[in-house]
Amino acid sequence: MSANARAALDAALAALLPQPRETLGLAVSGGGDSMALMVLLADWAEGRGMALAAVTVDHGLRPEAAAEAAAVARQAAGLGISHDILRWQGPAGAPGNLQDMARRARYRLIADWAAGAGIGHVALGHTRDDLAETLLMRLARGSGVDGLAAMAPLRRMHGVAFLRPLLDVSRAALRAELRRRGLAWVEDPSNNDPRFERVKARRVLAALAPLGITAERLARTAQHLATARAALRGATAEAAQRLARVDAGGAVWLDPAGLAELPEEIRLRLLAHALCWVSTAEYRPRRDALERLAAGLAAGRGGTLHGCRAVRRRAGIGLLREPRAAEAAAPAAPDALWDGRWRFVGEAPAGAVVRALGAAGLAILPDTRRAGLPRDVLRASPALWLGERLLAAPLVTEAEGPCAMLDPPGGSFAQAAIAH
Numbered sequence: 001m002s003a004n005a006r007a008a009l010d011a012a013l014a015a016l017l018p019q020p021r022e023t024l025g026l027a028v029s030g031g032g033d034s035m036a037l038m039v040l041l042a043d044w045a046e047g048r049g050m051a052l053a054a055v056t057v058d059h060g061l062r063p064e065a066a067a068e069a070a071a072v073a074r075q076a077a078g079l080g081i082s083h084d085i086l087r088w089q090g091p092a093g094a095p096g097n098l099q100d101m102a103r104r105a106r107y108r109l110i111a112d113w114a115a116g117a118g119i120g121h122v123a124l125g126h127t128r129d130d131l132a133e134t135l136l137m138r139l140a141r142g143s144g145v146d147g148l149a150a151m152a153p154l155r156r157m158h159g160v161a162f163l164r165p166l167l168d169v170s171r172a173a174l175r176a177e178l179r180r181r182g183l184a185w186v187e188d189p190s191n192n193d194p195r196f197e198r199v200k201a202r203r204v205l206a207a208l209a210p211l212g213i214t215a216e217r218l219a220r221t222a223q224h225l226a227t228a229r230a231a232l233r234g235a236t237a238e239a240a241q242r243l244a245r246v247d248a249g250g251a252v253w254l255d256p257a258g259l260a261e262l263p264e265e266i267r268l269r270l271l272a273h274a275l276c277w278v279s280t281a282e283y284r285p286r287r288d289a290l291e292r293l294a295a296g297l298a299a300g301r302g303g304t305l306h307g308c309r310a311v312r313r314r315a316g317i318g319l320l321r322e323p324r325a326a327e328a329a330a331p332a333a334p335d336a337l338w339d340g341r342w343r344f345v346g347e348a349p350a351g352a353v354v355r356a357l358g359a360a361g362l363a364i365l366p367d368t369r370r371a372g373l374p375r376d377v378l379r380a381s382p383a384l385w386l387g388e389r390l391l392a393a394p395l396v397t398e399a400e401g402p403c404a405m406l407d408p409p410g411g412s413f414a415q416a417a418i419a420h
Helices: 003-016 032-045 065-078 098-117 128-140 171-180 197-211 215-243 256-261 264-279 287-298 323-328 358-364 375-379 413-419
Strands: 023-027 051-058 082-087 121-123 154-157 160-163 244-246 252-254 303-305 308-313 316-321 342-345 353-356 382-386 389-392 403-406
Touching: 003 032, 023 032, 023 098, 032 051, 032 065, 032 171, 051 065, 051 098, 065 082, 082 098, 098 121, 098 160, 128 171, 128 197, 128 215, 215 244, 215 256, 215 264, 215 413, 244 413, 252 256, 252 264, 256 264, 256 316, 264 287, 264 308, 264 316, 264 413, 287 303, 287 308, 316 323, 316 375, 323 353, 323 358, 323 375, 342 382, 353 358, 358 375
Parallel strands: 023 051, 023 121, 051 082, 121 160
Antiparallel strands: 154 160, 244 252, 252 316, 303 308, 308 316, 342 403, 353 382, 382 389
């Protein structure tokens, strides 16, 4: 690999891993990018006292996948790297975007593998070309700053930090390095299938090269947009700190006057962040739906969006968990996270589960006014059930026993605004 590409990798790893760690995970599909990542990290880790552990996810979407995963295992063994194969049992004939389902499953499986092995950081093989292709794909969808901004070099998901140390390195440089070492890699047939959006973007990128619109320049543009995104997120976090409060039921209340004074972009970002924080949704709602909700709230109307209910009350603008969405959330064990952000603390009898208090729970309780929370908030609140027997409703009653704690991903409402 060229000296410049190697220097880019070394600089990225120095920034992403400032302190030595016992084991660094790496996700290796068998494609050229991830295979190059594995051999380069083997060089990098040597002499640094850092162990590497590789993992490959066999999605079962192609008959060759199992053999390809086995080939990765052999290459890893040759480099002295431990290797595990994870298998995703995706539903046959699954509706929707199968590739997106497989991508989400891959991250979840890798995160669970890393957590089980005590690994906090996992490296991925995304390159400069991926940045450029992603920008073109999102440009075609009419994305704003957030969508067009570069992939983050570090992203935390499911309790694991995923690293992308090759974002300043080209795909061609990685394949040239593999050829120099006499190493093979797998070419997924879908990489040449024009039905896929990324393949179309790759071909468009090649056609744009004579105009000077290269992968390197598009990647640099995406990085500039990432800088702008960081500034907007910082402004949103400041507004969240100043204008929002979270009640005991986990609802977010915003100061209407302060919200109206914000620039439109920050106002919409703050609303989107509140919706995501309350619902624990991974992605923000579409901008047109968000604009309609904001206009309705400004006119004194409420609405529902993204698994939340927006209301105008004397206390301000409230973003509450939509009761029906909470009631539809899967029951959880008392010591597990329920509805993405609630956790029970304390002893619970065998067989007890956490689910929404719901309308049935509210009907059982004699007086909910002492809780000082809207009935919609209480209906969506966590309760401990044993069959149809209500054992505890911590947000409503002060009886001794298990208590419910708000434990949202990303931390406090203001802190989490940095991610939205």
